Amino acid sequence: MFQVLFALIIGVTIGWNFHLFYSSLEPNLQPSSEKKFWERQTALATQSNREPNHSEASQPLAAVSTVTVESNQTNDSDFYTLLYQNHFSNAMALYLEADESTLREYKLILKAYFYNLANRDPIKTIEEIRHYIEIDPVDIEMRLYLAELYRDKQEFEKALDVLFELYDLQDETYLSQVENNLNSTIETYIEQLKENKNFARLISLLEELIDKNLYNGKYTMRLAELYYELESYRQAQALLEEIAYDPTYGAKAQTLLNTTKGKKKEQQYYSHMIPLGKAKSQYTIEVLINSTPLTLLLDTGASYTFLDEDKIPSLQIEKEIFLHTAGGEIVAHLAKADSIRVQDLELTDFAVTLAPFKRQNADGLLGMNFFSQFDFKIDQDKQLLYLKKKSNK
Numbered sequence: 001m002f003q004v005l006f007a008l009i010i011g012v013t014i015g016w017n018f019h020l021f022y023s024s025l026e027p028n029l030q031p032s033s034e035k036k037f038w039e040r041q042t043a044l045a046t047q048s049n050r051e052p053n054h055s056e057a058s059q060p061l062a063a064v065s066t067v068t069v070e071s072n073q074t075n076d077s078d079f080y081t082l083l084y085q086n087h088f089s090n091a092m093a094l095y096l097e098a099d100e101s102t103l104r105e106y107k108l109i110l111k112a113y114f115y116n117l118a119n120r121d122p123i124k125t126i127e128e129i130r131h132y133i134e135i136d137p138v139d140i141e142m143r144l145y146l147a148e149l150y151r152d153k154q155e156f157e158k159a160l161d162v163l164f165e166l167y168d169l170q171d172e173t174y175l176s177q178v179e180n181n182l183n184s185t186i187e188t189y190i191e192q193l194k195e196n197k198n199f200a201r202l203i204s205l206l207e208e209l210i211d212k213n214l215y216n217g218k219y220t221m222r223l224a225e226l227y228y229e230l231e232s233y234r235q236a237q238a239l240l241e242e243i244a245y246d247p248t249y250g251a252k253a254q255t256l257l258n259t260t261k262g263k264k265k266e267q268q269y270y271s272h273m274i275p276l277g278k279a280k281s282q283y284t285i286e287v288l289i290n291s292t293p294l295t296l297l298l299d300t301g302a303s304y305t306f307l308d309e310d311k312i313p314s315l316q317i318e319k320e321i322f323l324h325t326a327g328g329e330i331v332a333h334l335a336k337a338d339s340i341r342v343q344d345l346e347l348t349d350f351a352v353t354l355a356p357f358k359r360q361n362a363d364g365l366l367g368m369n370f371f372s373q374f375d376f377k378i379d380q381d382k383q384l385l386y387l388k389k390k391s392n393k
Contacts, residue, residue: 110142122152140173144163182214190205217253220239231267234264240260269388270387272386273384284297285385300368303367315335315354337350
């Protein structure tokens with residue numbers, strides 16, 4: 001009896017050691033646990049027509065409920081393992097070999113995988129989605145998601161390329177979603193280009209949208225408004241005349257067209273547009289007096305142009321005069337400059353007054369003895385001085 005009991009103990013001990021040995025040879029079960037988690041996510045996403053909850057991905061897998069989707073495919077675990085062990089190309093090789101029922105499951109798995117990966121590594125997600133789309137270009141949902149990722153990274157050109165391709169397909173199932181994403185991406189990109197003052201690219205973008213005949217006259221109106229803001233009135237007028245009778249934008253186009261025609265005539269009337277600077281609340285202009293560069297404040301209330309006496313000491317003084325200023329009456333000297341130039345406009349034998357003028361941002365005042373020689377207009381919003389020399393009659 002003792003020998004039988006001893007043999008039984010020896011047998012159990014050997015059996016347990018064999019069990020421990022073979023258990024150590026089994027693969028890590030983590031992919032299987034991950035598989036169950038993402039099967040739960042994709043199942044819930046399918047049932048409720050929502051995207052997987054990415055916040056759950058950060059929870060320990062042991063804490064997640066073990067709701068699973070049953071699968072009869074023997075290589076399903078291999079597909080998960082390849083994805084989560086960073087063997088995406090090998091996973092796509094399995095995808096290519098899968099039958100139709102397996103492909104449906106793989107698509108759900110990939111969707112959950114991409115959403116999860118995008119939170120951690122959007123650049124890698126973009127690369128892998130592009131790889132996947134080359135294999136399965138008819139997956140419009142993933143192509144829309146690719147456009148969304150590009151837009152989030154502010155790569156608007158790439159996002160629009162994807163969305164334009166989808167728009168051209170005119171797939172009824174996704175057309176509304178494509179149009180919404182396209183419109184949102186375009187508007188965001190337009191605002192960025194405006195903010196960065198990249199008007200050349202903005203004009204090119206709007207012309208491209210017009211060529212694609214998107215949204216009827218919407219972008220024709222936007223481009224006309226942009227040309228108007230840039231004072232390119234001829235281009236604005238041509239566009240506005242195209243949509244003057246558009247049922248949606250016609251009334252707005254007609255109103256702007258009338259204003260544009262007036263601005264165009266005004267622009268053609270003045271020969272020069274001089275950019276102005278700003279010194280506190282006053283505008284400044286760059287001039288040359290006897291070839292000496294000076295910065296003068298615009299002062300249409302001053303009878304004469306007034307200079308700091310130290311700026312051009314070579315000027316010949318003609319006589320002493322009294323000037324009435326905001327600070328009271330001062331003694332100044334009347335002198336005559338050989339010339340004053342603004343861009344290519346020149347006046348000769350130009351009278352100036354000289355006295356101390358100590359201001360940090362200016363060397364004097366440009367007065368009415370200059371402005372009286374021109375038809376002029378000051379556009380304060382655009383900081384421009386419009387000039388047209390008066391004809392001598």
